[in-house]
Amino acid sequence: MVINTNQNAVDAMSTLQKSQSALNRSMARLSTGSKIVEPSDDAAGLSKSEKLLAQSSRIEASRVNVQNAMSLLQTADGYLGSITDILNRMSELSTLALDSTKSPEDTALYETEWNALKDQLRDIIGNGDNGTDTDPNWNMSSDSPSGTFNGIELFGAREAMVIVVGTSGDQTMTIGETNLRVIGGAMSDLLWDNSVDGAQVDVEMGDSDAISKLNDAINQMASERANIGGELSRLEAANAQLLVQGENLEAANSRIRDVDVAVETTRLAKHQVLTEASVSMLHQANELPQLALRLLG
Numbered sequence: 325m326v327i328n329t330n331q332n333a334v335d336a337m338s339t340l341q342k343s344q345s346a347l348n349r350s351m352a353r354l355s356t357g358s359k360i361v362e363p364s365d366d367a368a369g370l371s372k373s374e375k376l377l378a379q380s381s382r383i384e385a386s387r388v389n390v391q392n393a394m395s396l397l398q399t400a401d402g403y404l405g406s407i408t409d410i411l412n413r414m415s416e417l418s419t420l421a422l423d424s425t426k427s428p429e430d431t432a433l434y435e436t437e438w439n440a441l442k443d444q445l446r447d448i449i450g451n452g453d454n455g456t457d458t459d460p461n462w463n464m465s466s467d468s469p470s471g472t473f474n475g476i477e478l479f480g481a482r483e484a485m486v487i488v489v490g491t492s493g494d495q496t497m498t499i500g501e502t503n504l505r506v507i508g509g510a511m512s513d514l515l516w517d518n519s520v521d522g523a524q525v526d527v528e529m530g531d532s533d534a535i536s537k538l539n540d541a542i543n544q545m546a547s548e549r550a551n552i553g554g555e556l557s558r559l560e561a562a563n564a565q566l567l568v569q570g571e572n573l574e575a576a577n578s579r580i581r582d583v584d585v586a587v588e589t590t591r592l593a594k595h596q597v598l599t600e601a602s603v604s605m606l607h608q609a610n611e612l613p614q615l616a617l618r619l620l621g
Contacts (some may be wrong), residue, residue, distance in 0.1 A: 332609035340602035347595035350588055359583040369580045376577040382491040383570040390563045393487045393499060394556060400478045400502055401552045403448060403471045408545045410441050414529075415538045417441075421530050431530070438529040446515055448479070454505030455481030460512060461521035479504040489562040491569075497562065499555055502548050510540035 352361045360366050360373065417434045420426065426434075443465065450469025451459045471478045485499040504511045514537050518526045527537050 330609060330613055332612060333606060336602055336606040336609045340599065340606055343595055343598040343602050347592065347599050350592040350595055353583045353588050354585065354592065357583055358581055359588070360581055366580075373577050373580045376573050376580070379491050380570055380573045380577065383566050383573065386488055386490060387563060387566045387570070389488050390559050390566065393485070393497075394559045394563070396473045396476065396478075396485075397499065397552050397556050397559070399473045400471075401549055401556075403478060404502075404545050404549050404552070407445060407448060408542060408549075410445055411538055411542050411545065414438055414441050415535055415542070418529050418534045418538065435529050442515060445511075446517075449504045449511070449515070450477055450480060451505070452477055453481045454507065454512075455503060456507060460505040460507065460515075461523070462515050462517035463520055478502060481505065487559075489559075489566070497555075497558060500551070502552070504544075504548075510537065510544040513537055514541045 349361065349365075353359050360370050363370050417438050421431050421434050421438075446462050446464045447466060448469060448471040449460075450471065451462055451464050452469070454460050469477055469479070476482070479502055481503050482501050484501065487497045487499060489495055489497050503509075506512055513524075514527050516524055516526055518524070527534055531537075
């Protein structure tokens with residue numbers, strides 16, 4: 325029996341420190357919800373988790389890109405739907421004007437509405453760059469067209485829009501222009517303003533070919549809307565794919581990083597018991613040297 329070195333107390337202290345460390349680790353995991361509190365907990369898992377988090381962030385950014393592109397196309401399609409309604413009304417007015425029972429006053433009222441609707445189409449489309457000339461051949465009532473999205477003119481010449489739809493940066497989709505300002509196009513011919521460019525005659529409501537030109541413009545709108553519909557379908561598919569991919573990555577990262585509360589709670593109870601037992605044994609070990617005093621007595 326020795327006094328200077330209490331080996332039993334040393335062993336009990338070592339066990340207590342280990343149990344206390346494990347207890348603290350369990351408490352930290354439960355309080356943070358993560359089983360990787362420090363890099364030493366799972367160095368390889370932490371590295372993989374950080375990569376998954378970065379990929380998840382890129383997926384979320386790609387979804388924002390896709391959704392913004394969808395909003396742009398939906399806005400453009402809404403305008404095209406309104407333009408088609410205007411063209412249909414102009415076609416109706418042209419048909420009404422051909423009725424020989426109408427008085428000149430009636431026809432004049434129809435023509436007033438016709439010209440107002442034509443001006444509205446010009447205001448929606450705008451008179452900026454058309455890809456070949458500086459401006460199309462008509463004036464508009466304001467400096468900026470109403471057909472815009474976040475400052476982007478929807479119906480003029482512009483560079484093709486490249487949308488990133490994947491996590492690698494090279495997975496892209498191109499959205500083409502919807503250019504209604506092209507000289508020689510059905511819409512341009514219909515909206516031609518002879519007072520700006522005398523190269524051709526304005527289309528008037530009572531012209532024999534007015535309805536034909538309106539039909540051409542309506543067909544052009546239908547074609548443009550079909551193109552937008554195809555692009556929207558692809559973007560919706562890309563958005564759904566990104567959503568599923570993001571969910572799978574989130575689940576994979578959760579398996580690496582998130583703590584299993586049931587398992588960790590069980591470990592916590594175990595380490596609490598071991599810590600209390602170690603404290604008790606340390607107390608008992610410290611009492612043992614007291615027996616040496618009996619030998620001295």
